[in-house]
Amino acid sequence: MMTLHFHIEGGNFTNAGFASSQVKKTLKQLNIDSGLIKKIVIALYEGEVNIVAHALKGEIVVEISPETITMILTDEGKGIDNIELAMKEGFSTASQKVREMGFGAGMGLPNIKKNVDQLFIESTVGVGTKLTMIKQLDHA
Amino acid sequence: MPDHTSFHHALIVDHDQCIRCTHCVKVCPTEAIRIENGLVSIREDRCVDCGECVRACPQKAIDIDHDDLALIEHYKYRVVLFPAVFLGQFPERITEDQIYAALLKIGFTHAYEVEQPIGVLKNLIAQKVKQNRTGNPIISSFCPSVVRLIQIRYPSLCESLAPVKAPHDLVAHYVLEQLSAEGIQADEVGFFYITPCVAKITAVKTPVIEKKSIITGVISPRPIYNKIMAIADNIEPIDSMAMRRELTKEGIQWSLTNGETWWQRSKTMSVDGIHNTINFLERLENDQVNDVDFVELRACDRGCAAGVLLSQNRFLTVERLKRRARLYPNADNKLMVDGKPPFHHLESKLIANPVEPRQLFRFGNDLQKSMERMQRARNILCHLPGIDCAACGAPTCEALAEDMANGLAKMTDCVFISQLWQKEGKIAPLKAFDRMEKKWGIKRFDPDCHKKGAKNESN
Numbered sequence: 001m002m003t004l005h006f007h008i009e010g011g012n013f014t015n016a017g018f019a020s021s022q023v024k025k026t027l028k029q030l031n032i033d034s035g036l037i038k039k040i041v042i043a044l045y046e047g048e049v050n051i052v053a054h055a056l057k058g059e060i061v062v063e064i065s066p067e068t069i070t071m072i073l074t075d076e077g078k079g080i081d082n083i084e085l086a087m088k089e090g091f092s093t094a095s096q097k098v099r100e101m102g103f104g105a106g107m108g109l110p111n112i113k114k115n116v117d118q119l120f121i122e123s124t125v126g127v128g129t130k131l132t133m134i135k136q137l138d139h140a
Numbered sequence: 141m142p143d144h145t146s147f148h149h150a151l152i153v154d155h156d157q158c159i160r161c162t163h164c165v166k167v168c169p170t171e172a173i174r175i176e177n178g179l180v181s182i183r184e185d186r187c188v189d190c191g192e193c194v195r196a197c198p199q200k201a202i203d204i205d206h207d208d209l210a211l212i213e214h215y216k217y218r219v220v221l222f223p224a225v226f227l228g229q230f231p232e233r234i235t236e237d238q239i240y241a242a243l244l245k246i247g248f249t250h251a252y253e254v255e256q257p258i259g260v261l262k263n264l265i266a267q268k269v270k271q272n273r274t275g276n277p278i279i280s281s282f283c284p285s286v287v288r289l290i291q292i293r294y295p296s297l298c299e300s301l302a303p304v305k306a307p308h309d310l311v312a313h314y315v316l317e318q319l320s321a322e323g324i325q326a327d328e329v330g331f332f333y334i335t336p337c338v339a340k341i342t343a344v345k346t347p348v349i350e351k352k353s354i355i356t357g358v359i360s361p362r363p364i365y366n367k368i369m370a371i372a373d374n375i376e377p378i379d380s381m382a383m384r385r386e387l388t389k390e391g392i393q394w395s396l397t398n399g400e401t402w403w404q405r406s407k408t409m410s411v412d413g414i415h416n417t418i419n420f421l422e423r424l425e426n427d428q429v430n431d432v433d434f435v436e437l438r439a440c441d442r443g444c445a446a447g448v449l450l451s452q453n454r455f456l457t458v459e460r461l462k463r464r465a466r467l468y469p470n471a472d473n474k475l476m477v478d479g480k481p482p483f484h485h486l487e488s489k490l491i492a493n494p495v496e497p498r499q500l501f502r503f504g505n506d507l508q509k510s511m512e513r514m515q516r517a518r519n520i521l522c523h524l525p526g527i528d529c530a531a532c533g534a535p536t537c538e539a540l541a542e543d544m545a546n547g548l549a550k551m552t553d554c555v556f557i558s559q560l561w562q563k564e565g566k567i568a569p570l571k572a573f574d575r576m577e578k579k580w581g582i583k584r585f586d587p588d589c590h591k592k593g594a595k596n597e598s599n
Contacts, residue, residue: 002514021422024426026514029503031501031502031507034296038296038427042426066511
């Protein structure tokens with residue numbers, strides 16, 4: 001088991017994507033199938049941008065074992081009011097400022113769900129959100 | 141372990157000239173070079189022939205494995221094929237006709253510029269772009285370093301490479317056709333290509349996109365440049381029109397940055413320089429490049445005008461070629477045959493094989509084991525100084541840690557660790573020195589007053 005840690009700063013779009021590109025680099029060095037890497041990176045990137053766009057700060061922990069990759073994204077922020085609604089394509093609570101930067105199209109959570117095998121969302125309004133994404137590596 | 145046999149590399153290190161200064165180790169974009177057992181060594185499975193090491197070497201110790209000019213004597217008809225950037229090496233006072241005359245004087249029977257009749261390639265690329273339904277842009281396969289880089293680092297992008305051969309293949313087929321019209325047999329003809337760079341040599345010797353190249357030999361531009369400069373000023377010009385009849389604006393600028401894009405109607409992008417190319421390929425691989433139909437990537441900044449074997453300033457070369465191109469017609473203005481560009485029948489000869497990935501296994505090919513090794517490398521890295529000094533013979537601390545995890549290097553290869561361990565009594569000073577000497581070679585510790593900047597500097 002290998003663990004990678006990242007601190008994410010809310011509102012810092014300049015750095016958004018650092019965690020996902022580090023994870024990509026690691027998975028490539030391990031010669032994981034490129035199709036799988038792509039899906040993992042897309043999901044993680046979306047999650048990372050979600051923290052930057054919506055939360056004050058967050059943590060990403062990525063655990064890699066030969067069988068699975070588990071990505072746990074925890075943030076401190078406003079939380080998600082209605083998870084079911086947030087899962088709908090096109091639904092977004094992103095501010096105008098965030099949208100002007102090309103984010104906040106309401107595709108984040110649906111896109112994550114599409115690209116991982118399991119997605120768990122826990123959220124408390126006014127406290128924060130925890131996303132757990134799991135992807136099997138021994139796909140065969 | 142990866143196999144080390146299937147890549148032909150055109151790089152040769154002259155170990156007598158090499159002072160093991162690690163300039164090449166540090167600039168290699170794929171971290172393919174190490175100092176081992178007193179010698180510089182290139183890990184063939186990682187090398188993409190970009191030539192950055194040749195550029196960086198202060199000793200000119202890295203040479204290329206080109207064919208000897210004497211090889212041409214075996215052929216009755218000796219055709220020299222040279223890229224337009226080669227012509228761009230010469231000062232304005234020497235005319236095109238004088239350069240062609242000099243090439244014939246040197247011993248060739250025919251001289252053709254490589255980038256003709258470029259309309260064929262132009263048409264083929266435009267077709268591939270138009271037919272592309274993959275959702276990803278087509279990537280130019282012109283630069284052999286880029287092709288090799290994609291093979292080893294971006295395997296998923298292999299299928300995006302344009303399956304077309306290079307201008308040197310095109311011109312050889314075109315010339316062969318011209319010569320056979322004169323009654324000349326193919327086996328009497330030798331095609332000799334003056335290469336601007338290392339990668340093109342490898343592309344001819346061990347092609348990725350074709351089974352066997354039509355080119356007979358690859359020649360370095362350096363001796364030819366010297367021979368031409370020695371005679372060109374006083375040589376009687378010849379009428380070279382017949383040998384550059386199919387040269388066009390597009391052809392002359394083809395190998396430069398934007399050469400494959402400026403004439404396209406679709407959405408294109410051009411990126412040059414090996415590091416820029418790597419950054420861009422990362423984005424392409426992540427699907428972060430949208431709304432582009434064709435991507436041109438060149439390992440050298442300013443394209444082949446910066447070919448590592450060329451000697452003149454790249455910006456001046458580009459300027460000369462641009463000025464020259466103004467005097468030539470557009471490929472589209474060439475006489476059409478049945479509504480198609482001239483020589484379009486050569487298209488079938490330019491269809492390339494698909495490019496297969498050549499995955500590099502950095503930590504071995506077993507996932508469980510490679511995870512363990514990677515974890516070990518990460519642990520080791522905690523102890524290394526992180527200054528990437530290359531005094532261990534590896535380009536970075538990270539690369540050294542990776543080598544250690546793979547059993548290819550020792551902790552004491554790091555001079556910081558070695559000092560610390562001596563202080564802590566973990567290794568005897570003499571033993572530590574012995575290890576250094578084994579790594580760098582016995583003479584490495586002798587003073588050398590001939591090195592750049594030293595008392596008796598000489599080249």
